[in-house]
Amino acid sequence: MSSLTDIDKRLLKEVADLHEIPQGAYNIRKNGEGLSRKTTDNIDIITKTDKPGIDVIVKAGTKNESVHIPVILSQGMEDLVYNTFEIGEDADVTIVAGCGIHNGTGEKAGHDGVHEFFLRRGSRMKYVEKHYGEGNGKGQRILNPTTIIEVGEDATAEIEMLQMKGVDFAKRDTIVRLHKNARLIVTERLLTYLKQEAVSIITVELLGEGSSAQVISRSVAQNESKQVFHLNMRGHCECKGHIQCDSIIMHNAQVSAIPEISALDEGAELIHEAAIGRIASEQLMKLMSLGLTESQAEETILQGFLK
Amino acid sequence: MLELKNVNVSVKDGNGDNVDILKDINLTLENNKIYVVTGPNGGGKTSLAKAIIGIYPVTGGSVTLDGEELSDKSITQRAEMGVGYAFQAPTRFKGLKVREFLTIAAGTDDEALLFALLVDVGLCAQDYIDREMNSGFSGGELKRIEIASILARKLKVAVFDEPEAGIDLWSFQKLTETFRRLNETNDTTIVIISHQERILRLADEVIVIAGGTVSEITNPDKILGEIELEDPDCKLCPKCSERSLLSGVNEEYGVRV
Numbered sequence: 144m145s146s147l148t149d150i151d152k153r154l155l156k157e158v159a160d161l162h163e164i165p166q167g168a169y170n171i172r173k174n175g176e177g178l179s180r181k182t183t184d185n186i187d188i189i190t191k192t193d194k195p196g197i198d199v200i201v202k203a204g205t206k207n208e209s210v211h212i213p214v215i216l217s218q219g220m221e222d223l224v225y226n227t228f229e230i231g232e233d234a235d236v237t238i239v240a241g242c243g244i245h246n247g248t249g250e251k252a253g254h255d256g257v258h259e260f261f262l263r264r265g266s267r268m269k270y271v272e273k274h275y276g277e278g279n280g281k282g283q284r285i286l287n288p289t290t291i292i293e294v295g296e297d298a299t300a301e302i303e304m305l306q307m308k309g310v311d312f313a314k315r316d317t318i319v320r321l322h323k324n325a326r327l328i329v330t331e332r333l334l335t336y337l338k339q340e341a342v343s344i345i346t347v348e349l350l351g352e353g354s355s356a357q358v359i360s361r362s363v364a365q366n367e368s369k370q371v372f373h374l375n376m377r378g379h380c381e382c383k384g385h386i387q388c389d390s391i392i393m394h395n396a397q398v399s400a401i402p403e404i405s406a407l408d409e410g411a412e413l414i415h416e417a418a419i420g421r422i423a424s425e426q427l428m429k430l431m432s433l434g435l436t437e438s439q440a441e442e443t444i445l446q447g448f449l450k
Numbered sequence: 451m452l453e454l455k456n457v458n459v460s461v462k463d464g465n466g467d468n469v470d471i472l473k474d475i476n477l478t479l480e481n482n483k484i485y486v487v488t489g490p491n492g493g494g495k496t497s498l499a500k501a502i503i504g505i506y507p508v509t510g511g512s513v514t515l516d517g518e519e520l521s522d523k524s525i526t527q528r529a530e531m532g533v534g535y536a537f538q539a540p541t542r543f544k545g546l547k548v549r550e551f552l553t554i555a556a557g558t559d560d561e562a563l564l565f566a567l568l569v570d571v572g573l574c575a576q577d578y579i580d581r582e583m584n585s586g587f588s589g590g591e592l593k594r595i596e597i598a599s600i601l602a603r604k605l606k607v608a609v610f611d612e613p614e615a616g617i618d619l620w621s622f623q624k625l626t627e628t629f630r631r632l633n634e635t636n637d638t639t640i641v642i643i644s645h646q647e648r649i650l651r652l653a654d655e656v657i658v659i660a661g662g663t664v665s666e667i668t669n670p671d672k673i674l675g676e677i678e679l680e681d682p683d684c685k686l687c688p689k690c691s692e693r694s695l696l697s698g699v700n701e702e703y704g705v706r707v
Contacts, residue, residue: 361544389544423541425537425539425541426541426543428505428525429537429540429541430554431524431525431526431529432503432525432528432529432534432535432537433529433534433554433555433599433603434526434529434530434554434557434603435526435554436526437526443546443550443554444543444546446545447543447544447545447546447550448544448545449545450545
C-alpha cells in the first residue's frame with residue numbers, strides 16, 4: 144500500500160476499515176484502474192475482458208475468508224464497474240466493498256457499480272458496502288450502486304449498507320431473489336445532510352418454499368436533504384418476510400418511505416412497518432437530565448439509532 | 451436544601467389557553483430526608499417533579515437549591531448542579547446499550563460500578579449490561595434501569611416518579627432497601643412520588659398534592675392511620691407477610707395500602 148497517498152489511505156479506512164494490507168484476497172481500484180490485487184488458494188479474482196470490472200470466484204467449501212474490493216476516487220471523474228461474485232457451495236465468506244470519493248475539484252466525481260452475486264447451495268455471505276465522500280471541491284460526489292443477489296437453496300446472505308454524509312446524490316438499487324430455504328438479512332443505515340439526496344430501492348423476491356427475509360432500514364435526514372425508500376417484498380410461496388423502515392427527520396429535510404408487500408401465495412407471511420418522526424423530546428430530556436447538553440443528547444440518540 | 455416559594459406553573463391546553471397546573475406551591479425540602487409526594491391522579495405530582503427538574507418552566511415564584519435560583523437554569527444545568535429525576539415513564543432508546551446509558555449517568559465506564567448499580571435495582575448485571583434499551587425490555591425492567599441511572603449520580607436532590615410502577619413484589623422489597631440505603635449513606639434530598647404504603651412508610655414527611663396545590667404536609671402514620679384496612683392479613687404475597695398493594699384505597703389521598 145506504499146503507493147497510496149494519505150488521502151487514499153483515509154478513504155480506504157473509511158470504506159473498508161483498511162489500515163494496512165488486508166488479510167485474504169483483495170482488489171483495490173483507484174480512479175478507474177486496478178491498483179493492487181491479491182488472490183488466495185480459495186478465492187480467485189479475474190479481470191473482465193468485455194467490460195470494466197472483476198469476477199470474484201470463491202471455491203466451494205471455503206471457510207472464514209474475506210475479500211476486500213474497495214474503490215477510491217481522488218479526482219473528478221465518472222467510473223463505471225461491473226463485478227460478479229460466485230460463492231461456491233457451503234462456502235462462508237465476508238466481502239467488504241465500498242466506495243470512497245475525495246473530490247477537491249469543481250468537476251463531478253461519480254462511481255456506478257453493478258454487483259452481481261450468485262450464492263450457491265448452503266453458502267453464507269456477509270456483504271458490507273460503505274459509501275464515503277469528502278473534499279472541499281464544488282463538484283458533486285455521486286454514487287449509484289446496483290446490487291443483484293441470487294441466494295440459492297439453503298444459502299444465507301447478510302448485507303450491511305452504510306452511507307454517512309459525504310455523498311451528494313446516491314441511488315441504490317438492490318434486488319434479491321431467494322430460493323428454497325434461503326435467508327436474507329439486510330441492514331441499511333443512512334445519514335444525509337445539507338442538500339444531499341439519497342434513494343434506496345430494495346426489491347426482495349421470496350421464490351422458494353421456506354425462504355425468509357428481514358430488511359431493516361434506519362436513516363437520519365438533516366438540513367435540506369431528501370431521502371426516498373422504496374422497500375418492496377413479494378412472497379411467491381410459503382415464506383416469511385419483514386420490512387422495517389425507521390427515519391428520524393430534522394430541520395427542513397424530507398423523507399418518503401414506501402413499504403410494499405405483496406403476498407402471491409396464501410402461505411406467505413409478510414409484515415411491514417414504517418415510521419418517520421423527529422427525535423422524541425422524552426429521549427432528549429432524559430439524557431439532558433443526566434447532564435448532557437441538548438446537542439450531546441441529540442448526537443447520542445442519532446449514533447445509537449444508526450448503529 | 452431545595453426550596454419552592456409561591457411556585458406557579460401553567461401550560462397551554464389543546465385550545466391554546468393557559469391552564470394552571472401548579473398554584474402557589476411552597477415547600478422546603480431538607481437534605482438527608484425522604485419526602486413522599488402523594489395525592490389523587492392528575493393532582494400535580496409529576497408536574498411538581500418537572501418544575502424541579504426544569505422540564506416545566508415556572509411561570510411565577512422561585513425554585514432554589516442551597517440558595518441558588520434554579521428557575522433560569524436549563525435541564526442540563528440543573529443536572530450539573532445535582533438535581534436528578536427518574537421519569538415516571540422511562541424512555542426506550544434504539545441502539546443504546548444499558549452500559550452506555552449508565553456510563554452517561556455515572557460519568558464513568560467503570561464496569562464494577564455499573565454492575566453494582568444494576569444489582570442495586572435487582573437486575574442481573576451480566577445479563578443486562580450489554581442489552582439494547584429498546585423494545586426487548588418490559589416496563590418493569592426499564593423502570594429499574596431508569597432508577598439505576600439516578601443512583602449512578604451524586605445528587606443533592608433525587609426525584610423518583612412512581613418508582614414502584616411495574617416492579618414485581620419481590621423486587622419491590624429490594625427497591626425500598628435501596629432508598630433506605632441511599633438515605634443513610636448520602637446527604638441527598640430524596641423525593642418519591644408514590645401511592646404505595648411501603649413507600650409512604652419510608653417518608654420523613656408526606657406531601658399531599660391535590661388540585662395543583664399542596665393540600666397537606668404530614669407524616670406517614672397520620673395518613674396510613676386514617677385508612678381503615680379492608681384486609682390487613684392479605685395472603686396475596688407468598689414471600690412476605692406484608693399487606694397487599696391492592697387491598698384498600700384512601701379516597702381522600704389516593705393512597706393504596
